[in-house]
Amino acid sequence: MNAPMESFEQRWTSSPEGFRVPYEVFTDRAYYDKEQEKIFRGETWSFVGLEAELPNKGDFKATAIGDTPVIVTRDQVGQIRVFKNRCAHRGALLVREPRGNVKSFDCVYHQWSFDLTGALRGVPMRRGVRGQGGMPPEFDMANFGLDALRVESLNGVIFASFSSTVEPLLDYLGEEVVDTIQRIFNRPIRIMGDQRQYVHGNWKLYAENTRDPYHGSLLHLFHNTFGLYRATQAGVSHMDASKRHSILKVVATATPASESENKEVYKDVRSYNTDFHLQDPSILAGRKEFDDGSTLIINAIFPNLLLQQIANTLAVRQSVTYAPDAFEIVWTLFGYADDDEEMQMIRMKQSNLIGPAGLISMEDGEAVEIVQEAVVRDGKKTSLLAMGGGRAENVEHMITEAPIIGFWENYCRYLGITQVRVA
Amino acid sequence: MSQAITAAHTSAIDALHTAYVAALDQGDMAAWAATFAVADETSYFCISAENDRRGLPLALMYDDCRGRIDDRVSFVTKVWVGTYQPYRTRHFIQRLSCESAGNNQYRVTSGFMIMMTPEGGATTILTSGEYRDLIEIQGEGDNARAVFRERRTVYDADVLPRYIVFPF
Ligand code: FES
Ligand SMILES: [Fe+2]
Numbered sequence: 206m207n208a209p210m211e212s213f214e215q216r217w218t219s220s221p222e223g224f225r226v227p228y229e230v231f232t233d234r235a236y237y238d239k240e241q242e243k244i245f246r247g248e249t250w251s252f253v254g255l256e257a258e259l260p261n262k263g264d265f266k267a268t269a270i271g272d273t274p275v276i277v278t279r280d281q282v283g284q285i286r287v288f289k290n291r292c293a294h295r296g297a298l299l300v301r302e303p304r305g306n307v308k309s310f311d312c313v314y315h316q317w318s319f320d321l322t323g324a325l326r327g328v329p330m331r332r333g334v335r336g337q338g339g340m341p342p343e344f345d346m347a348n349f350g351l352d353a354l355r356v357e358s359l360n361g362v363i364f365a366s367f368s369s370t371v372e373p374l375l376d377y378l379g380e381e382v383v384d385t386i387q388r389i390f391n392r393p394i395r396i397m398g399d400q401r402q403y404v405h406g407n408w409k410l411y412a413e414n415t416r417d418p419y420h421g422s423l424l425h426l427f428h429n430t431f432g433l434y435r436a437t438q439a440g441v442s443h444m445d446a447s448k449r450h451s452i453l454k455v456v457a458t459a460t461p462a463s464e465s466e467n468k469e470v471y472k473d474v475r476s477y478n479t480d481f482h483l484q485d486p487s488i489l490a491g492r493k494e495f496d497d498g499s500t501l502i503i504n505a506i507f508p509n510l511l512l513q514q515i516a517n518t519l520a521v522r523q524s525v526t527y528a529p530d531a532f533e534i535v536w537t538l539f540g541y542a543d544d545d546e547e548m549q550m551i552r553m554k555q556s557n558l559i560g561p562a563g564l565i566s567m568e569d570g571e572a573v574e575i576v577q578e579a580v581v582r583d584g585k586k587t588s589l590l591a592m593g594g595g596r597a598e599n600v601e602h603m604i605t606e607a608p609i610i611g612f613w614e615n616y617c618r619y620l621g622i623t624q625v626r627v628a
Numbered sequence: 629m630s631q632a633i634t635a636a637h638t639s640a641i642d643a644l645h646t647a648y649v650a651a652l653d654q655g656d657m658a659a660w661a662a663t664f665a666v667a668d669e670t671s672y673f674c675i676s677a678e679n680d681r682r683g684l685p686l687a688l689m690y691d692d693c694r695g696r697i698d699d700r701v702s703f704v705t706k707v708w709v710g711t712y713q714p715y716r717t718r719h720f721i722q723r724l725s726c727e728s729a730g731n732n733q734y735r736v737t738s739g740f741m742i743m744m745t746p747e748g749g750a751t752t753i754l755t756s757g758e759y760r761d762l763i764e765i766q767g768e769g770d771n772a773r774a775v776f777r778e779r780r781t782v783y784d785a786d787v788l789p790r791y792i793v794f795p796f
């Protein structure tokens with residue numbers, strides 16, 4: 206018998222005009238299923254949480270890698286563990302609360318009990334009742350622990366992998382991403398809270414959006430008008446050596462653009478409005494807290510994490526997939542444990558910038574959804590990634606779509622898709 | 629002991645709730661802002677039940693002074709114009725408790741439900757939740773008028789079903 210036909214496009218063809226992505230990648234279930242196997246459960250490290258979320262032994266949180274439910278916990282000796290959230294007996298969801306503290310994980314269905322290392326410790330009626338029933342003599346509890354994932358942390362940021370062969374986390378991330386994580390997580394953090402938003406679109410549209418410096422000052426009026434981010438600012442659009450991850454950064458400069466230069470660049474653009482003023486401008490009155498002077502860093506880490514610093518807003522955004530046309534963004538905002546009261550207040554005010562109703566993030570949800578709506582029946586048509594030259598190359602500016610191409614080249618590599626560039 | 633609430637104050641509070649619902653259901657952000665006191669120490673917070681339960685401060689909307697309430701009006705009517713899909717809402721409110729806080733102020737708690745209809749779409753539930761208010765009565769007798777000094781909206785949805793433009 207022949208192997209079943211793959212229903213999706215095995216060859217993507219790009220032209221000198223730019224990199225082309227067939228729209229079916231956002232709608233076709235075959236891609237989605239393959240991504241779960243080859244990306245989320247394949248040779249990658251996925252973000253699952255922050256150690257600060259699990260300060261005590263027995264603390265746990267339930268989350269998901271792609272759409273596979275997992276439990277993240279801190280065991281009795283303080284080690285972080287990640288398991289599939291599935292009972293080893295007959296597959297029930299073991300943990301149903303989003304977070305909590307336990308001594309053991311007890312399945313509600315038949316009360317099998319697992320300790321914090323995932324080992325099976327208790328099976329009710331194992332030896333039967335009044336000489337009747339019971340498990341067969343061959344039954345060995347050691348064979349029925351929870352499915353454990355590989356776990357590595359970097360400065361309190363927890364990653365997990367289903368793969369036993371993936372490279373160590375630091376190699377997977379690469380030097381510049383490691384530096385970015387260590388820069389932001391340079392001392393103990395304090396969690397400010399979570400925001401959760403369901404998005405009616407494909408998770409990869411968000412992976413594109415967060416690797417897209419081109420849209421920043423065009424879609425988001427607030428960014429542009431108040432100078433949090435403009436294309437006229439000095440910035441870099443970098444990738445790690447593998448080009449899976451991206452680091453978009455606005456860097457401090459001795460020669461900022463003049464108002465007339467900004468007006469020239471944005472003369473026909475809706476999102477540059479110098480007439481708009483804030484009643485309470487204190488939202489923009491942040492504090493310099495990094496010596497390098499960078500005020501904006503957007504670090505997308507393949508496949509499911511975004512780490513950000515926007516002014517004094519520090520956050521991670523995790524993508525959880527549900528279906529080809531549905532995913533969830535989980536935002537976790539934090540400050541530092543040693544923030545003084547004023548700094549905490551600054552972060553609270555600025556938290557208005559991001560989240561499901563964020564001044565510079567609400568529009569990203571809409572951008573994802575309007576693409577999803579429009580591409581639904583034209584799977585073989587393609588989008589165009591060309592700004593900045595149409596190749597995945599690091600550049601010292603932000604007028605580019607290069608990091609998105611880096612994402613897709615890796616995507617093709619993981620899924621075994623051949624890319625062809627025609628002359 | 630809290631003093632009994634007068635009929636004039638009760639009807640002023642009712643009128644405030646009605647004005648708030650009418651403002652948002654008509655998408656009238658200026659009218660929404662007008663339900664809040666003009667004093668600088670006036671606030672609107674919209675926070676998830678999850679963060680509220682965990683004692684964490686992070687809010688969906690954090691308008692900690694009158695100026696920021698006015699700025700929210702501009703965000704919706706100026707900054708975001710053209711970037712979001714318009715949607716209409718219907719708010720339903722049920723008052724749960726009302727206690728005097730002295731100085732013509734009341735602590736009022738209400739349950740709410742918001743239905744949402746995107747332009748060209750079907751009606752769904754946006755979220756439900758609880759309003760925890762500090763309401764102030766200004767003026768006397770027939771001129772008594774109620775305004776929010778603080779409205780803390782605690783919404784039930786653990787995951788919001790979409791991005792959010794309008795306050796709850
Ligand atoms: S399924 Fe968990 S104990 Fe039976
Ligand atoms: Fe954006």
